[in-house]
Amino acid sequence: MKYAPVLFGLLALLVWEAAVRISGVPSYLVPGPVAIIAAFLADPSGLLISLASTLLVTFAALLMAAVLGVTLAVGIASSRLLAAAIQPWAVVLQVTPIVAIAPLIILWVGNPFASLVVCATIVAFFPVLANTAAGLASAPPELADLFRLYGAGRIASLRLLRLPAAVPFFLAGLRISGGLALVGAVVAEFVAGSGGFASGLAYRILEAGYRLQIPRMFAALVLLSLAGIAINFGLGALASAIMRHRGDG
Amino acid sequence: MSLDIGAGDFVALLGPSGCGKSTLLRLIAGLDKPDSGRLTWDPGHAPKPGDIGFVFQDATLLPWASAADNVFLPLRLRGAPRDRAMPEVQATLHRVGLDGFADARPRQLSGGMRMRVSIARALVTRPRLLLMDEPFAALDEFTRHRLQEDLLSLWRDLRCTVVFVTHSIYEASFLARRIVLMTPRPGRIDHQIASPLKPGPEARLAPAYATLVAQVTCEMQRSLAV
Numbered sequence: 001m002k003y004a005p006v007l008f009g010l011l012a013l014l015v016w017e018a019a020v021r022i023s024g025v026p027s028y029l030v031p032g033p034v035a036i037i038a039a040f041l042a043d044p045s046g047l048l049i050s051l052a053s054t055l056l057v058t059f060a061a062l063l064m065a066a067v068l069g070v071t072l073a074v075g076i077a078s079s080r081l082l083a084a085a086i087q088p089w090a091v092v093l094q095v096t097p098i099v100a101i102a103p104l105i106i107l108w109v110g111n112p113f114a115s116l117v118v119c120a121t122i123v124a125f126f127p128v129l130a131n132t133a134a135g136l137a138s139a140p141p142e143l144a145d146l147f148r149l150y151g152a153g154r155i156a157s158l159r160l161l162r163l164p165a166a167v168p169f170f171l172a173g174l175r176i177s178g179g180l181a182l183v184g185a186v187v188a189e190f191v192a193g194s195g196g197f198a199s200g201l202a203y204r205i206l207e208a209g210y211r212l213q214i215p216r217m218f219a220a221l222v223l224l225s226l227a228g229i230a231i232n233f234g235l236g237a238l239a240s241a242i243m244r245h246r247g248d249g
Numbered sequence: 250m251s252l253d254i255g256a257g258d259f260v261a262l263l264g265p266s267g268c269g270k271s272t273l274l275r276l277i278a279g280l281d282k283p284d285s286g287r288l289t290w291d292p293g294h295a296p297k298p299g300d301i302g303f304v305f306q307d308a309t310l311l312p313w314a315s316a317a318d319n320v321f322l323p324l325r326l327r328g329a330p331r332d333r334a335m336p337e338v339q340a341t342l343h344r345v346g347l348d349g350f351a352d353a354r355p356r357q358l359s360g361g362m363r364m365r366v367s368i369a370r371a372l373v374t375r376p377r378l379l380l381m382d383e384p385f386a387a388l389d390e391f392t393r394h395r396l397q398e399d400l401l402s403l404w405r406d407l408r409c410t411v412v413f414v415t416h417s418i419y420e421a422s423f424l425a426r427r428i429v430l431m432t433p434r435p436g437r438i439d440h441q442i443a444s445p446l447k448p449g450p451e452a453r454l455a456p457a458y459a460t461l462v463a464q465v466t467c468e469m470q471r472s473l474a475v
Contacts, residue, residue, distance in 0.1 A: 145280050145303070145305075146305075149301065160311075160325070161311070
C-alpha cells in the first residue's frame with residue numbers, strides 16, 4: 001500500500017515514454033520523460049538557481065503570510081470593531097485574482113523581489129488568517145469561565161489559553177498557505193517575467209516556451225511540482241512534530 | 250428562592266435538568282450576574298480570585314499542558330513564579346492521589362484521573378468555597394464512588410465549604426450534609442433535607458443511607474408531581 005503511489009507513478013512514466021516513442025510525436029509537442037531528464041541535465045544549475053529564487057520568494061511570502069495572518073487574526077479575535085473593519089477587506093484581497101493586480105503591485109513596489117513577495121503573500125495569507133481566527137475562538141467556554149474566575153485579563157487569556165488553542169488550527173492553515181505561496185510566487189513571476197524580470201522558474205518556463213524548448217519547459221514544471229510536494233510534506237511534518245512535542249496531537 | 254450557605258457546610262443542589270442548579274452555581278461564582286435578586290456574603294468574606302474553586306462536569310484541562318501545569322494555572326494567573334509554586338502544586342497533586350503523574354498530559358490520563366487533576370486545580374489556591382457542577386456525572390460507577398469518598402475526606406481535611414450540583418439522589422445523599430431539592434419551570438427550591446449520616450465511606454452501607462435515599466426520592470416525586 002505504502003509504495004502504491006510510487007509504483008503507479010513509475011508505471012505512468014513508462015507508459016508515457018512508450019507512447020511518445022511508438023507514436024513518434026515530436027518532442028517540441030510532447031516530450032517523453034527521458035527527453036525531460038535530458039533537458040534538465042543539459043543545464044541543471046540554470047534551472048536549480050531559478051528554483052532557489054522561486055523558493056526564496058515562496059518562503060519569504062509564507063513568513064509574511066504567517067506574521068500578517070496571525071496578527072490580523074489576533075486583532076479580529078480581540079475587538080469586534082477591528083473584526084468588522086478587517087474581515088471584508090481580507091475577503092476582497094482573497095477573491096481578487098492576483099494576475100489582475102500583480103502588474104499594479106510590481107509597478108508600485110518597484111523592487112522586483114519585494115513585489116513578488118507581496119503578490120505571493122496576498123495569495124497565501126488568507127488560510128492562516130481564517131484558521132487562526134477560528135482557532136482563537138475554539139477554546140471551550142468553560143476554560144474561558146475558569147480564566148475569568150481567577151481574574152485573568154485579556155492578555156493572559158490570549159497568551160495562556162487562546163493562542164495555544166489556536167496552534168493546531170494555525171499549523172493546518174500554514175500548510176495550505178505553503179502551497180498557495182508557491183502558486184502566488186509563480187503567478188507573480190509570470191507577470192514580472194513577461195515584463196523582462198529574469199528570475200525564478202516561471203521565467204524559465206516562459207523563456208523555454210518562446211524558444212520552443214518544450215522538454216526544458218517540462219523540466220521546470222517537474223521541479224515546481226516537486227517543490228510544491230516538498231513544501232506540503234515539510235509543513236505537514238513540522239506540524240506533527242510540534243503537536244507531538246506539545247503532547248496533545 | 251432563598252438559600253443560606255454556612256461556612257464549612259457541604260450542600261448538594263439536587264434536581265432534574267432545567268431547574269437552575271448550574272445557573273445558581275454560576276451566580277455564586279460570579280460568572281453570571283443575577284437579573285433580579287441579591288447574592289450577599291458575610292461581612293468581610295466577599296470572595297477574591299482564588300477564594301472560589303470551580304469544578305466543571307468535564308475536566309476542562311488545557312490539553313497541551315501537563316497535569317502539574319494545569320494545576321499550576323490558577324497560581325500562574327495570580328502571577329506566582331513557577332518554581333515557587335511547584336511545591337504547592339505537587340502537594341495538591343499528592344492530596345488528590347496523583348503522585349507520579351505530574352508530567353502526564355491529559356490525553357494520557359483516564360477520565361477519573363483527569364477529574365482528579367481538575368479537582369486539584371480547584372484546590373490549589375486553598376479556596377474557602379468549592380463549587381462543583383456535576384463533576385462525576387460522566388464517570389463510571391466505580392470511579393465515581395472512589396472520587397466521592399476521596400472528596401469527602403478532602404472536605405473534612407480542608408474545612409472548606411462545598412456546593413455540589415448533581416442530578417443523582419444517591420450522590421447527593423451520600424455526600425451532602427444538606428440536600429437542597431430544586432424543581433424546574435420555574436426553577437425554585439422546593440425543600441431542604443439535613444443529612445443524619447456520619448460522612449465517610451462506611452455511610453454507603455449504613456441503613457440510614459438507604460432511609461435517606463428513600464426519603465429524598467419520596468420528596469422529589471412529591472415535588473415533581475404538583
